[in-house]
Amino acid sequence: MKPMDLTILYRGPLASCDYACPYCPFAKRRDTPGQLRADRAALERFTAWAAAQTGDRLSVLFTPWGEGLVRSWYRRALVELSRLPHIGRVAVQTNLSCRTGWLADADRDKVALWCTYHPGQTPYDRFLGKCRDLAELGVRHSVGIVGLDGHLDDARRLRAALPEEVYLWVNAAEGHTYTDEEAGRWTALDPLFPYSRRPHESAGLPCRTGESVISVDGDGTVRRCHFVRAELGNLYDGSYRRALGPRGCPLAVCDCHIGYVHLETLPLYDVFAGGVLERIPARRPSPRSPSVPERSLERQ
Template identity: 85%
Template sequence: MDLTLLYRGPLASCDYDCPYCPFAKRRDTPGQLRADRAALDRFSGWAARQQDDRLSVLFTPWGEGLVRSWYRRAIVELSHQPHIDRVAIQTNLSCRTDWLAAADPDTVALWCTYHPGQTPYDRFLAKTRELTSLGVRFSVGVVGLPEHLDDARRLRADLPAHVYLWVNAAEGHTYTDTEAAPWQALDPLFAYSRHPHPSAGLPCRTGASVLSVDGDGTVRRCHFVRTELGNLYDGSYRASLAPRPCPLAVCDCHIGYVHLESLPLYDVFAGGVLERIPAGLPAPAGVPGDDGGRSTVGQRI
């Protein structure tokens, strides 16, 4: 069986205080951190033992995971498992990068977000250059707030051409065509992030080949549908695996709508769905939504 697992444990603390994030500068207690570590160790141990399945894993913590040693260790260990095709994580890249030298570069990948005002620009850029020198796959992105535009342009100019710079539509922000144009110039796929995608009743890979897992092992079809499908550790989730339509009116997060079968994003991101790396960038005019016809959406992390 081929399964993609989006794991989100109880970790909710972050070392940044971005004004657009509800988890800014939140601190987990020592007990909460121990619980998160135990939950992650249990999940990574389970994943390592599933040698009859092909697995891909994306860690999507509410907080920043890579400043915690147990996330770094889990990623390195899982990257060397022959039945795991990809292990990736969303990160602000505030951690050191040398630990990635121990990971399998053919399996590990990072989804990095640059937050202007939270870290010096040169420091963040230096981290991306370290990733390049280590041969690690990664994408880089920013939240599309007006005050971030100059930083995003600078980042696009300084990143290697092969590194995809994505732009997330800011939460609750509506873009006119004029406002969207400079973001579209930076990210040819920004049109997917401008508006929520209608999803009610449409086929989606979540619940069949893509699953959300929490720290207790509870399995749901995705992070945004709370209906439980069973538990990972007792195997009860397997009886619930089946194609099913989306029960929500819209999907406005990249880690959700990328799996909608009504969108071509598995082709757009072929080989890089979890780390948000497209197989090739289309011209802006070729992206749905530019002609005002189809609705599009964006991930808001």
């Protein structure tokens, strides 16, 4: 088979989280012991598959509904995959509530964390301390926050405390419409916030998902991305490979960073060159607001 350079977004059945964020449907959700065993088995199967794909070059982003790094099998997967020569990057979305010492065993040129600070769920000093641990370990990471009015002072405080080279991103709050004045306050912290402020029209537009980027669930079902339910095949029988190819987006809009970052009509592969999975820009973003294509809609 022809070698591939493939980015995989993996989301297994894990849906439990140790936080109770009011804007998250999975807050304080608990998985049963059986569900946790199933998630562990699914992740170990995926990790074994990825390790065996020595003829391809893979990059992996774990995007669990819940918090993965409080589970030993996610920490182990990141360490093991980071040390394989055909893995270009392995990253995970996390609330950073876990310990950090285990990262010393990972290849820190390849492992990366996409960290979200949730005010009210963890003490500020504890979260900042975890960020400092990552910096001392030399682990690539970005830090972010949801752009709610009540989070603004926390975000400003965090930006002032983090090293300049650590990117602080801001996600537009689900269902929230921002006035220009409100958006300006968030853009002052994250010059790339205008990309998150409004959903992007995507219908029929070229997107890397389904060609060089795929989504995989715990059963190995492959889809072009997390937001399109049509199946391309299965990871473990190789049937997905025949379905890979360029294709336009079938949805009207795309409003999540892990989706629209792959749209070819946006310049985000250049903005995040070398750090697409962990959301780290190639250069420190300019305070001047980026030019966002007009194919975007005000959040309803």
